[in-house]
Amino acid sequence: GDSVTQMEGPVTLSEEAFLTINCTYTATGYPSLFWYVQYPGEGLQLLLKATKADDKGSNKGFEATYRKETTSFHLEKGSVQVSDSAVYFCALSPNSGNTPLVFGKGTRLSVIA
Amino acid sequence: GAVVSQHPSWVICKSGTSVKIECRSLDFQATTMFWYRQFPKQSLMLMATSNEGSKATYEQGVEKDKFLINHASLTLSTLTVTSAHPEDSSFYICSARDVGFSMNTEAFFGQGTRLTVV
Numbered sequence: 296g297d298s299v300t301q302m303e304g305p306v307t308l309s310e311e312a313f314l315t316i317n318c319t320y321t322a323t324g325y326p327s328l329f330w331y332v333q334y335p336g337e338g339l340q341l342l343l344k345a346t347k348a349d350d351k352g353s354n355k356g357f358e359a360t361y362r363k364e365t366t367s368f369h370l371e372k373g374s375v376q377v378s379d380s381a382v383y384f385c386a387l388s389p390n391s392g393n394t395p396l397v398f399g400k401g402t403r404l405s406v407i408a
Numbered sequence: 409g410a411v412v413s414q415h416p417s418w419v420i421c422k423s424g425t426s427v428k429i430e431c432r433s434l435d436f437q438a439t440t441m442f443w444y445r446q447f448p449k450q451s452l453m454l455m456a457t458s459n460e461g462s463k464a465t466y467e468q469g470v471e472k473d474k475f476l477i478n479h480a481s482l483t484l485s486t487l488t489v490t491s492a493h494p495e496d497s498s499f500y501i502c503s504a505r506d507v508g509f510s511m512n513t514e515a516f517f518g519q520g521t522r523l524t525v526v
Contacts, residue, residue, distance in 0.1 A: 327513075327514075329514055331517075336520070336522070337519060337520060338414070338501050338503075338517040338518050338519045338520040339452075339501070339503075339517040340517070341514045341516075344514055384451070384452075386515075388513070388514070388515075393439065393440045393505060394457075395442045395454055395457065395503075395515070396503075396514075396515050398451055398452055399451070400450075400451040401450075401451045403449070
């Protein structure tokens with residue numbers, strides 16, 4: 296079945312450091328790919344998405360490119376801030392009807408000043 | 409984007425009582441909603457798929473009689489934790505997808521409900 300694998304955390308970075316969180320997927324067909332962010336005590340918020348190969352999703356300085364050849368959707372940000380501290384989830388949407396998204400296990404990011 | 413509202417955001421109840429959590433899609437119709445449970449510092453665990461006008465589909469290992477799901481309208485699904493015990497304490501999150509135009513749409517999440525059973 297479809298699956299998402301993302302790098303284990305926690306990740307601790309200093310403010311203004313470069314961030315990469317790796318995400319790879321296994322799926323049949325051509326899924327849409329997403330990154331969600333969860334701040335403490337809250338639900339998940341969509342951070343960015345890409346619906347087809349070579350699409351780049353971007354939001355709030357974060358970017359991820361849908362790489363079909365490597366089945367990857369790595370999240371990057373050039374300069375992280377303390378306010379970026381959260382848990383980040385990579386997810387895919389199977390092309391099989393109104394089904395739940397398939398999530399990775401999440402990566403906890405802590406940014407220190 | 410679409411909005412999913414979940415209520416209450418937190419609840420404390422006594423062991424043996426039941427708690428109802430509501431999930432509403434505010435600006436779209438959701439024939440299907442999803443209920444998740446999240447343990448501290450862990451990922452989301454899908455509990456069940458709530459289908460409007462029919463029975464919910466539960467994931468393996470989830471007790472149907474413990475976690476009652478009702479999806480009586482296109483904008484409301486409820487999860488009732490019956491005879492709650494301390495081990496039911498957790499963070500519960502609902503989500504829905506607005507699939508009016510495309511299946512390749514993101515899921516929208518409620519704010520989550522922190523349940524503490526004492």
